[in-house]
Amino acid sequence: xxxxxxxxxxxxxxxxxxxxxxxxxxxxxxxxxxxxxxxxxxxxxxxxxxxxxxxxxxxxxxxxxxxxxxxxxxxxxxxxxxxxxxxxxxxxxxxxxxxxxxxxxxxxxxxxxxxxxxxxxxxxxxxxxxxxxxxxxxxxxxxxxxxxxxxxxxxxxxxxxxxxxxxxxxxxxxxxxxxxxxxxxxxxxxxxxxxxxxxxxxxxxxxxxxxxxxxxxxxxxxxxxxxxxxxxxxxxxxxxxxxxxxxxxxxxxxxxxxxxxxxxxxxxxxxxxxxxxxxxxxxxxxxxxxxxxxxxxxxxxxxxxxxxxxxxxxxxxxxxxxxxxxxxxxxxxxxxxxxxxxxxxxxxxxxxxxxxxxxxxxxxxxxxxxxxxxxxxxxxxxxxxx
Ligand code: PLP
Numbered sequence: 001x002x003x004x005x006x007x008x009x010x011x012x013x014x015x016x017x018x019x020x021x022x023x024x025x026x027x028x029x030x031x032x033x034x035x036x037x038x039x040x041x042x043x044x045x046x047x048x049x050x051x052x053x054x055x056x057x058x059x060x061x062x063x064x065x066x067x068x069x070x071x072x073x074x075x076x077x078x079x080x081x082x083x084x085x086x087x088x089x090x091x092x093x094x095x096x097x098x099x100x101x102x103x104x105x106x107x108x109x110x111x112x113x114x115x116x117x118x119x120x121x122x123x124x125x126x127x128x129x130x131x132x133x134x135x136x137x138x139x140x141x142x143x144x145x146x147x148x149x150x151x152x153x154x155x156x157x158x159x160x161x162x163x164x165x166x167x168x169x170x171x172x173x174x175x176x177x178x179x180x181x182x183x184x185x186x187x188x189x190x191x192x193x194x195x196x197x198x199x200x201x202x203x204x205x206x207x208x209x210x211x212x213x214x215x216x217x218x219x220x221x222x223x224x225x226x227x228x229x230x231x232x233x234x235x236x237x238x239x240x241x242x243x244x245x246x247x248x249x250x251x252x253x254x255x256x257x258x259x260x261x262x263x264x265x266x267x268x269x270x271x272x273x274x275x276x277x278x279x280x281x282x283x284x285x286x287x288x289x290x291x292x293x294x295x296x297x298x299x300x301x302x303x304x305x306x307x308x309x310x311x312x313x314x315x316x317x318x319x320x321x322x323x324x325x326x327x328x329x330x331x332x333x334x335x336x337x338x339x340x341x342x343x344x345x346x347x348x349x350x351x352x353x354x355x356x357x358x359x360x361x362x363x364x365x366x367x368x369x370x371x372x373x374x375x376x377x378x379x380x381x382x383x384x385x386x
Contacts, residue, residue, distance in 0.1 A: 069197030087138020151284030272365025285315030
């Protein structure tokens with residue numbers, strides 16, 4: 001089996017599990033406890049925070065551990081927008097993950113906010129001019145993802161953040177999919193908040209982090225014992241934080257070489273699929289894209305049936321995001337990119353981690369061709385087209 005659904009989730013790396021083990025067993029303490037067991041856990045948490053801060057290029061006090069990417073996005077969007085007294089307007093894009101879109105929707109429905117969705121082109125890119133035009137005096141937050149989870153397009157976040165700052169508007173980016181492939185230095189990116197999630201990176205599900213610049217006011221989403229400097233109450237997931245820190249160290253090590261090798265393998269894979277399946281189209285931006293993602297539409301072919309045919313051939317992939325895969329709706333990302341609904345329903349996303357070699361990926365191209373031909377032979381048209 002070759003697992004090409006790493007954008008949905010990735011296995012826990014051995015080094016990560018080994019680093020976590022002591023904090024699940026002997027050093028299991030609560031970091032708030034004033035005894036040796038608790039103090040040992042508190043030290044591990046502080047070390048993990050320092051390591052995540054080094055990865056993101058920020059101060060340790062600017063790292064808030066969360067339960068994952070969804071919580072980090074909720075805390076950034078609701079927490080910053082609600083704490084900012086300058087107005088009730090947010091700017092985002094229609095291709096964000098549901099964690100951002102639904103948080104924005106919450107602000108609209110329950111807190112009287114309005115929202116401007118900056119359109120994206122067919123390549124998934126936000127044009128800086130369109131972004132600038134959406135900013136208003138009453139805008140309290142702009143949130144644009146660093147890399148898209150379905151098509152892999154990477155946004156010009158540094159430029160967008162600069163434009164937001166010209167108007168004094170705080171800028172958040174969802175870096176959940178970029179983590180492990182792109183440098184996440186928050187100084188270079190110029191962002192005020194950035195979300196990451198452990199399980200896309202070789203740490204377990206249930207841990208993530210939000211960087212929030214020190215001077216940015218933040219209204220907590222979870223209330224309780226005041227952990228994480230009052231920004232996120234709840235007994236800390238010490239082992240998870242240690243795991244995230246370990247995964248971050250591994251991700252930062254040799255990043256540029258790994259990303260370049262994966263990008264070359266991706267380009268060869270894309271070329272192979274396009275040659276094998278005439279009529280297929282690669283989605284997202286041709287160059288500004290994640291090294292570990294390649295998504296296609298196969299107009300006239302049932303994408304779900306292609307997934308099944310691929311799995312029969314030992315290739316595990318997905319129809320888009322894991323959330324969209326479980327629903328009957330066409331991908332909101334592909335619709336925003338301008339694909340018609342029947343074409344959007346034919347999407348297949350391949351995504352992989354650093355463990356997948358170029359040789360293994362190369363073997364998948366012919367399998368995609370076989371799967372598409374098998375589905376076309378069966379005369380199984382696109383879902384919803386009948
Ligand atoms: N943001 C993006 C871009 C994602 O791809 C995901 C997960 O698929 C999330 C946020 C949510 O992260 P988590 O699964 O850790 O809640």
